[in-house]
Amino acid sequence: xxxxxxxxxxxxxxxxxxxxxxxxxxxxxQFQPGDRLPSQRELAKMFxxxxxxxxxxxxxxxxxxLLTIRTGGNGGAFVTAPSIRxxxxxxxxxxxxxxxxxxxxxxxRIVLECYCCKMAAEKASEEELNxxxxxxxxxxELAEKGSAYWQTFLTREIEFHFSIASLAHNRVSLxxxxxxxxxxxxxxxxxxxxxEGRMLxxxxxxxxxxxxxxxxxAQRLLNEHIYFFNxxxxxxx
Amino acid sequence: xxxxxxxxxxxxxxxxxxxxxxxxxxxxxQFQPGDRLPSQRELAKMFxxxxxxxxxxxxxxxxxxLLTIRTGGNGGAFVTAPSIRxxxxxxxxxxxxxxxxxxxxxxxRIVLECYCCKMAAEKASEEELNxxxxxxxxxxELAEKGSAYWQTFLTREIEFHFSIASLAHNRVSLxxxxxxxxxxxxxxxxxxxxxEGRMLxxxxxxxxxxxxxxxxxAQRLLNEHIYFFNxxxxxxx
DNA sequence: TAATTATATAGGTCAGTCCAACATACCATC
DNA sequence: GATGGTATGTTGGACTGACCTATATAATTA
Numbered sequence: 001x002x003x004x005x006x007x008x009x010x011x012x013x014x015x016x017x018x019x020x021x022x023x024x025x026x027x028x029x030q031f032q033p034g035d036r037l038p039s040q041r042e043l044a045k046m047f048x049x050x051x052x053x054x055x056x057x058x059x060x061x062x063x064x065x066l067l068t069i070r071t072g073g074n075g076g077a078f079v080t081a082p083s084i085r086x087x088x089x090x091x092x093x094x095x096x097x098x099x100x101x102x103x104x105x106x107x108x109r110i111v112l113e114c115y116c117c118k119m120a121a122e123k124a125s126e127e128e129l130n131x132x133x134x135x136x137x138x139x140x141e142l143a144e145k146g147s148a149y150w151q152t153f154l155t156r157e158i159e160f161h162f163s164i165a166s167l168a169h170n171r172v173s174l175x176x177x178x179x180x181x182x183x184x185x186x187x188x189x190x191x192x193x194x195x196e197g198r199m200l201x202x203x204x205x206x207x208x209x210x211x212x213x214x215x216x217x218a219q220r221l222l223n224e225h226i227y228f229f230n231x232x233x234x235x236x237x
Numbered sequence: 238x239x240x241x242x243x244x245x246x247x248x249x250x251x252x253x254x255x256x257x258x259x260x261x262x263x264x265x266x267q268f269q270p271g272d273r274l275p276s277q278r279e280l281a282k283m284f285x286x287x288x289x290x291x292x293x294x295x296x297x298x299x300x301x302x303l304l305t306i307r308t309g310g311n312g313g314a315f316v317t318a319p320s321i322r323x324x325x326x327x328x329x330x331x332x333x334x335x336x337x338x339x340x341x342x343x344x345x346r347i348v349l350e351c352y353c354c355k356m357a358a359e360k361a362s363e364e365e366l367n368x369x370x371x372x373x374x375x376x377x378e379l380a381e382k383g384s385a386y387w388q389t390f391l392t393r394e395i396e397f398h399f400s401i402a403s404l405a406h407n408r409v410s411l412x413x414x415x416x417x418x419x420x421x422x423x424x425x426x427x428x429x430x431x432x433e434g435r436m437l438x439x440x441x442x443x444x445x446x447x448x449x450x451x452x453x454x455a456q457r458l459l460n461e462h463i464y465f466f467n468x469x470x471x472x473x474x
Numbered sequence: 475t476a477a478t479t480a481t482a483t484a485g486g487t488c489a490g491t492c493c494a495a496c497a498t499a500c501c502a503t504c
Numbered sequence: 505g506a507t508g509g510t511a512t513g514t515t516g517g518a519c520t521g522a523c524c525t526a527t528a529t530a531a532t533t534a
Contacts, residue, residue: 055485055486071485082334087331112349173344288488306516309494
């Protein structure tokens with residue numbers, strides 16, 4: 001018995017064909033981020049299609065993060081710089097549509113972030129560690145300014161998570177972690193202020209572990225840190 | 238000093254406004270997967286816009302994975318079931334656009350997949366383990382059929398990776414792993430045939446570890462497995 | 475010189491028209 | 505009765521040409 005003797009015949013849409021051409025041109029580097037494509041009317045002529053079909057293609061490319069459209073004189077379709085935006089949007093949509101639960105997301109995040117923390121102990125340079133310590137001190141100062149700044153503090157604390165994770169020097173991991181940012185913000189805001197001390201102490205210990213190049217310890221500490229504050233948020237819900 | 242007292246007034250495109258309404262309606266559950274939206278002409282009338290603007294909105298929603306369009310009689314826009322497709326597409330695009338190197342991707346994959354393997358030991362039911370063992374036996378039979386089936390074997394071997402990973406019951410992890418599939422295929426094809434025995438033995442051992450509910454052991458074995466074949470592919474390049 | 479006002483460019487939208495794909499029902503042939 | 509053709513209505517796909525809106529740049533004016 002043959003398996004799959006025939007391929008599905010796809011009557012490709014005109015717009016799809018255009019999308020594919022432009023996408024390839026961008027991926028091949030024929031257009032760099034910031035470059036402007038010809039105007040819609042010119043493109044339509046070049047492809048030999050109507051403006052409406054071209055417009056569909058542009059909308060698709062815009063949605064997938066390859067193009068940004070500006071109106072007005074000297075406007076047009078500009079090639080967008082690579083961004084994690086689409087990853088994060090699609091992950092967000094997936095979660096919202098309940099292909100996944102919060103618990104799955106939380107587990108995923110812990111694994112990835114803690115692994116980054118472990119690798120940070122191996123890969124971070126002294127200079128990077130100093131930089132992170134500086135950032136930590138700013139965070140500490142912010143905490144001392146009192147409850148008016150509590151929300152700002154929490155926002156900065158999340159950014160600090162990313163700073164630590166970036167020390168692992170893995171852009172894929174960092175991009176995926178960043179894509180969970182929206183979700184993180186919506187929960188951290190519920191953390192009550194009297195946990196300030198605990199938060200700061202945890203980070204202090206993690207930084208110390210990184211300085212000692214003790215990845216296992218750093219990983220364990222961050223794991224406890226996240227686990228604790230995750231637990232707390234589910235109890236306040 | 239106030240921060241951001243006003244939001245940017247966005248002269249939202251008509252199509253964006255429509256996208257938002259339909260997206261919300263779907264997220265709110267007013268439309269279930271499989272449901273059909275009214276025809277384009279009706280929708281255009283309902284929103285009070287032209288058909289072209291509506292079409293743009295539909296393309297955007299199609300691209301973000303919420304709608305599927307079918308032509309012909311009884312055709313129309315159907316609400317799509319949630320899928321990991323968009324996540325994997327956007328990740329793929331991000332990596333292609335040089336956000337990351339192969340090494341970063343490989344590291345990312347190992348961490349995630351091995352963690353799933355570890356969790357599989359905790360979460361997989363007996364039935365699922367039996368199912369996986371069945372799949373393994375098919376793989377073994379395929380290997381015995383000789384070199385003509387070697388490429389088929391390698392493809393199935395990759396699918397087997399996913400089968401194991403799915404036992405961890407974390408859809409986010411699985412979705413992200415799947416999104417690396419394209420990349421995996423392009424490398425596994427270089428693995429020479431005489432490693433067949435080694436591959437099968439490794440999997441046998443991993444399944445045994447899962448049956449013993451020894452997550453640490455399973456994780457270690459899979460790590461070695463992937464690490465070995467990753468090394469090998471870089472030596473054949 | 476600085477503010478204002480044209481103007482050209484380019485995207486956004488619409489209406490109408492026609493084409494292509496498909497489901498369905500009906501019909502003819504064997 | 506089963507198969508294959510044919511007609512038809514619905515729905516998406518595409519084109520055209522016109523007009524509106526946004527914006528950078530140049531020309532104009534106070």
